[in-house]
Amino acid sequence: MTPAAASFMRLRGMIRKESLQILRDPSSIAIAFVMPLVLLLLFGYGVSLDAKHIPLAMVVEQPDSKTASLVGAFNRSDYFNPLSFDSIQDAQKALDLREVFGIVWLRNDFSQNLMSQDSAPIGVIVNGVDANKARITTGYIQGVWQAWFESYAASKGVKLSQPVALEPRIWFNAAVRSTDFLVPGLIAVIMTLIGAMLTSMVVAREWERGTMEALMVTPIRIGELVIGKLAPYFILGMGGMLMSVVMALWLFDVPLRGSFWLLSAASALFMLVSLGMGLLISVVARNQFVAGQLSLIVTFLPAFILSGFIFQISAMPEPIQVITHLIPARYYVAILQTLFLAGDIWPIVLANSAALLVMMVIFLGIAWRKTHKRLDA
Amino acid sequence: MGSSLQRIIALAIKELLAILKDKKSRIVLIGPPIAQLLVFGYAATFDLNHIPLAVYNEDRGAPSRELVARVTGSPHFELVGYIDHDAQIAPLIDDKDVLMVLHIGPHFSEALKLGNTAHPQLIVDGRNSNTALLALGYIRSIFTEFNIEWAENHGQRGPPAILKIRPWYNENLVSLWFIVPGIVGLLTLVVTTIVTGLSVAREREAGTFDQLLVTPLRPVEILIGKSVPGVLIGLVEGSFILFMAVYWFEVPLRGSVGALYLGMFLFLLSAVGIGLMISSLAVTQQQGILGAFLFLVPSVILSGFATPISNMPEVVQYLTYINPMRYYMVILRGVFLEGDSAELLVHQYWPMAIIAVVTLALAGWLFRHRMN
The missing domain is CATH 3.40.1710.10 (abc type-2 transporter like domain)
Known part of the structure; x- marks a missing residue:
């Protein structure tokens, strides 16, 4: 038998053993298919930055037709759920108790001062704790007020000059739907979890049970061992991946503007990085307790916060931006957001894939070497 | 009664030693939370500049x-x-x-x-x-x-004025003031889940849990003994992160510290309850880790840490009611920024207390009834 044929046979045996192990312990299959399903459903519906029906306290000190018309404009807006309060004190109390998110206050001189030039005759208070939501709400309130004022002025025959009218063109996501932006990123977060989860416990378990020594005395080589361990999990992980993409397209209606093949290739690369990371964790940790802890710590939160999935990387302080380069999910999120929403933009896909390739080589290389060292010891 | 307390203390010490004696798991408990606090505190921002x-x-x-x-x-x-x-x-x-x-x-x-x-x-x-x-x-x-x-x-009648909007509690709309108190909850949750999520599963796999069951320790005592390390470690790490939030990140702490600690204690109890429940359900450590993951990830997502709960569809909003982290987030931000006192937060305390009682009771029951 040639050496290549022998190597192939050993590899086949190893893959067969791992596959049987996966089939007999259903928890791996659960990780690969049930986890993405549950997580994507939870995340996809749970994570949204689009505020709707914001409870807003309306305080009208002297009701008349003008105030009724403005309150009506707030009522018709999909963004708000206006509640009427008799006095500003009551409204402020409701704000303190978190019953309302903001207050729109029409003072008793509202109608007289309405057409005066200087300042807007309404007072607005918002709960600023969640700065982002406060900013978005502020924008919506401003929008309702301006639209109402313009139509009111028109009805009175007053011509408002508008020297400059901005025409925004929002590319890639004309409706500014946050789901379209979040779901591709979610796939990256979920795949980081799954890839690392799948492998991180595998090797640690063999060490703990003593079966690693048994494997070591067989003629199998380190490379074959690593490939044999990875191959079945790679296939499982890609299955979970495919399912997530299908859900993104048909359940969450996210458009896929780039090519499916490019997406698959980038995903395969990322899956290898993330399996490699898991393998490295389990080789280093050697016991399941530490392996589990490590994979919890280094995968989920960094992928959630530092990948650009929800928090824009360019908005972070410079040193933190440097740190994000160590997070594999960062590159994959950039690829996914671009492939789904913008299309095959090669400079972005290539640059980020190159980074992933480097990480894959590093992770698998270290895992391979570490396994080797243990054999000598 | 005295001997019962002694038994509990002995078990708690043994549990703490089991976690802290291993150098790797000690590092895992101390290093990453500090690093993550510093990195995430600055990273998690929605503020846009440049x-x-x-x-x-x-x-x-x-x-x-x-x-x-x-x-x-x-x-x-x-x-x-x-x-x-x-x-x-x-x-x-x-x-x-x-x-x-x-x-x-x-x-x-x-x-x-x-x-x-x-x-x-x-x-x-x-x-x-x-x-x-x-x-x-x-x-x-x-x-x-x-x-x-x-x-x-140019003497024309201009467009409507820009509204002057006053944000309360976070007057300059700094994301960091919103995120850092959230991180206090986030990291305490992770650490507690790690500590408790595997504590029973590991002993079951090693067979020492059966030995524990045949000792004079009653299930309630085992439950308390196993809960103490999680709560203790959580309190220590939580206090440290609080300290950093106030003195390093300079987030204003306007409300009552007592109200905050009452919240932290109830939150830790409920997190420990869930962790122990997962751990006693799991037959292997791998299942324990998987369970911890399956609890941790949705808890973070559905807590309002990064995205508001009010933006979620109604069904998902109902789901958040069983998530202790949801209440703790309100307490943290309420005490830090809104200056809340304990009375204002009663409706955040009691759901966590119920979750704690139910999950701890279930965990204790599972000790004996989940044996194969």
């Missing part, structure tokens, strides 16, 4: 230059460069070199001087919809100010 922008100005008049100067002079924007033809727009946006391109047509100044409306275009990269919306909001207010002043200077 948004990269390119200007394509086909107009040579003074008004357009004035408008461009206002945009580029704003701290929110950073001018990457000027471009001079259409074909340059797409590559800049596609490759994320800029977030937006402001395109002013050749007849801008002319339109303004004739009293007509000029329509400059703003091309925005919508891949991150939140960033796009915020950036658009900033540009809009610069344009509105420009309009108001122009109208004033």
Whole structure:
């Protein structure tokens, strides 16, 4: 038998053993298919930055037709759920108790001062704790007020000059739907979890049970061992991946503007990085307790916060931006957001894939070497 | 009774030793939370500064230059460069070199001087919809100010004024003030789940749990003994992170510290209860880790840590009621920023207390009834 044929046979045996192990312990299959399903459903519906029906306290000190018309404009807006309060004190109390998110206050001189030039005759208070939501709400309130004022002025025959009218063109996501932006990123977060989860416990378990020594005395080589361990999990992980993409397209209606093949290739690369990371964790940790802890710590939160999935990387302080380069999910999120929403933009896909390739080589290389060292010891 | 207390203390000490004696697991418990606090505290921000922008100005008049100067002079924007033809727009946006391109047509100044409306275009990269919306909001207010002043200077009736909006509690709308108190909850949850999520599963796998069951320890005592390390470690780490939030990140702590600690204690109890429940359900450590993951990830997502619960669909909002972290987030932010006292937070305390009682009772029951 040639050496290549022998190597192939050993590899086949190893893959067969791992596959049987996966089939007999259903928890791996659960990780690969049930986890993405549950997580994507939870995340996809749970994570949204689009505020709707914001409870807003309306305080009208002297009701008349003008105030009724403005309150009506707030009522018709999909963004708000206006509640009427008799006095500003009551409204402020409701704000303190978190019953309302903001207050729109029409003072008793509202109608007289309405057409005066200087300042807007309404007072607005918002709960600023969640700065982002406060900013978005502020924008919506401003929008309702301006639209109402313009139509009111028109009805009175007053011509408002508008020297400059901005025409925004929002590319890639004309409706500014946050789901379209979040779901591709979610796939990256979920795949980081799954890839690392799948492998991180595998090797640690063999060490703990003593079966690693048994494997070591067989003629199998380190490379074959690593490939044999990875191959079945790679296939499982890609299955979970495919399912997530299908859900993104048909359940969450996210458009896929780039090519499916490019997406698959980038995903395969990322899956290898993330399996490699898991393998490295389990080789280093050697016991399941530490392996589990490590994979919890280094995968989920960094992928959630530092990948650009929800928090824009360019908005972070410079040193933190440097740190994000160590997070594999960062590159994959950039690829996914671009492939789904913008299309095959090669400079972005290539640059980020190159980074992933480097990480894959590093992770698998270290895992391979570490396994080797243990054999000598 | 005295001997019962002794037994519990003995078990608690044994549990603490089991966690802390291993160097690797000690490092895992102390190092990453500190590093993550520092990194995440600064990383998790929705505040936008220096948004990269390119200007394509086909107009040579003074008004357009004035408008461009206002945009580029704003701290929110950073001018990457000027471009001079259409074909340059797409590559800049596609490759994320800029977030937006402001395109002013050749007849801008002319339109303004004739009293007509000029329509400059703003091309925005919508891949991150939140960033796009915020950036658009900033540009809009610069344009509105420009309009108001122009109208004033030319004796015209201007557009509606910009509303003066007063944010309460976080007057300058700093994301860090919102995120850092959230991180206190986030990291305490992770640490507690790690400590408790495997504590029973590991003993079951090693067979020592059966030995524990045949000792004079009653299930209640085992339950308390196993809960103490999680609560203790959680309290220590939680206090440390609180300390950092106040003295390093300088988030104002306006409310009652007692109210905060009551919340932390109840939160830890419920997290420990869930952790022990997962751990006693699991037959192997792998299942324990999987369970911890399956609990941790949704808890974080459905807590309001990063995205508001009120944005979620109603069904999902109901689901958040069984998540202890949801209540703890309100307590943390309420005490830090809104200056809440314990009375104001009663409705956050009792759900956590119920979750703690139910999960701890279930965990204790599972000790004996989950044996194969």
